[in-house]
Amino acid sequence: MKFLAVTCGTEGDTRPMAALCRALMDAGHDVRLLADASTLHFADGLGLSTRALAGDIRDALKDIRLSDTPFVLTALANDHANEWLDVILDEAPRCDAIIVSGLTAFVGLSAGEVTGIKIIGAMLIPLTPTRAFGMPFFPIALPKFLNPLSHTLLNNLVWATMRKATNIARKLHGLPPRGITVWSGHPMAYGVSPALLPRPPDYPANAWHTGQWVPPRGGYSPPADLTAFLEAGEKPIYVGFGSMAGFDPTLLHKVVVGAVGERRAIFSRGWSTVDTASLPPNIFLIDSVPHDWLLPHCAMAVHHGGSGTTHSTCAAGIPSIILSFGFDQSFWARHMVELGIADEVLDVHVVTRDQLFAAIAFADGPVAQEKARALGEAMRKEDGLSVAVELIEGIART
Structure with missing residues (x-):
């Protein structure tokens, strides 16, 4: 089978995705990884077929105040939404599925609508709403009954900050604008250890904690x-x-x-x-x-x-x-x-x-x-x- 994997984030985002792509290759599949250029050196070292996305996350995060990081990352995704969607659509023909992650998730989901190709979410942070724990991006612990609300609030907030740019890109590719509803229903594979954080019993059937995606060490020799x-x-x-x-x-x-x-x-x-x-x-x-x-x-x-x-x-x-x-x-x-x-x-x-x-x-x-x-x-x-x-x-x- 042929898979296209798309992500944009720091090395902590790209390395596990590269490990997943390498594992799919080792299982006999054709895999191509799209990611930020400053994080692709590791994927290239694994022998993956890669293509750099527009933007430079490392340069964007250089010399900024730490508190500005979320705004810088959002701006990076919004500034390049249409370029990223163009590249995904250019690479997608004849794919059996598109694996989307990180800042590219919304344009990746939109690419699935354009092409009709199956979309699989792949994340390192469990974002599926649950009563078991609060949204991981929520800064404080909440009473258990508020945990589902924290997921809804944060997911909607993230979509609100990226909706305008995503909808502009969608319009340029013949898709109708998407309203306030966050995407749901597509399968989600989380590179999360069930021993560290067990899969919540109220998860939908299409969300899993698979275990960590550890890049192969190969023949590493320390200095x-x-x-x-x-x-x-x-x-x-x-x-x-x-x-x-x-x-x-x-x-x-x-x-x-x-x-x-x-x-x-x-x-x-x-x-x-x-x-x-x-x-x-x-x-x-x-x-x-x-x-x-x-x-x-x-x-x-x-x-x-x-x-x-x-x-x-x-x-x-x-x-x-x-x-x-x-x-x-x-x-x-x-x-x-x-x-x-x-x-x-x-x-x-x-x-x-x-x-x-x-x-x-x-x-x-x-x-x-x-x-x-x-x-x-x-x-x-x-x-x-x-x-x-x-x-x-x-x-x-x-």
Whole structure:
């Protein structure tokens, strides 16, 4: 079968989609991935057929205030809605299904209407309304009876911010404008671990938690200096904020370095612009190392709480200390507290060195360590890619 996968987001969005595409290829299918150019290097390394979408998400997020990130991402999607729809329609002929994700979801769903090709949603954040938990983008926990309302409110809000640009693109391709109703009814595959977050019993039949989509590590060999550092002493603390940009560049020194103290640590630079020149010798700097290789060598992870990093940390069987920047990150932070793996939800905007020091001490304790170890064992038994491939094949055949 032939599949077209479309996404636009940071590397945390593109990498799992690339892993899913590679798994579909390995199952014998023809797959093409459309994504942001600044995130396609990993997909190219997996041997995928790719095409860059208009726009540059990394450049758009550079040198902005963190609070402006949602507006910048919305503007990126709106500015390129028609171009993205053009590219999808150009690539779609003879496809058995279009897999849509991230900022491209609305134009991808519109492409399905133009072509009549089946649409499959693929997300890393569970957005299907449920009573089991609130909309992950909602900043606070709500009483359980309000959880479905939080999904409705946020889904409608996202659609409201992108409706005008999407409808302009739809009109240019002969589709009627879409009103206030958010799309529903299409199948949704979530790259979410059922051990970490069980599939809610009130989900519709066409929504699944498949397990994490972990990119294949292949024959990864760590650099000699990283191996030497890991072998030189006790397991280090991992520190990394992924594709988060636009935050206070003194955060690392003001909070993290102070809380880590003289303990061994690894700092993953990611997309951050923090000054790393004056890192103390007990903190080792890295650029890009596969999480599934590195994290099992660490004692715990201090990170931003993105879905992918949270999953990888939990799968490694080590505690997460989440400094939430926004988006769905506070949702995962609250879930870590519910699971007993963390004792407090921390906000990167106001966190103090003492709070982070206390969180590290809790993560060192037997309760967090044992709960993290047990969760990791359960997650490592899952095969999210195989489950997702089987689901997608079944949908495409019907």
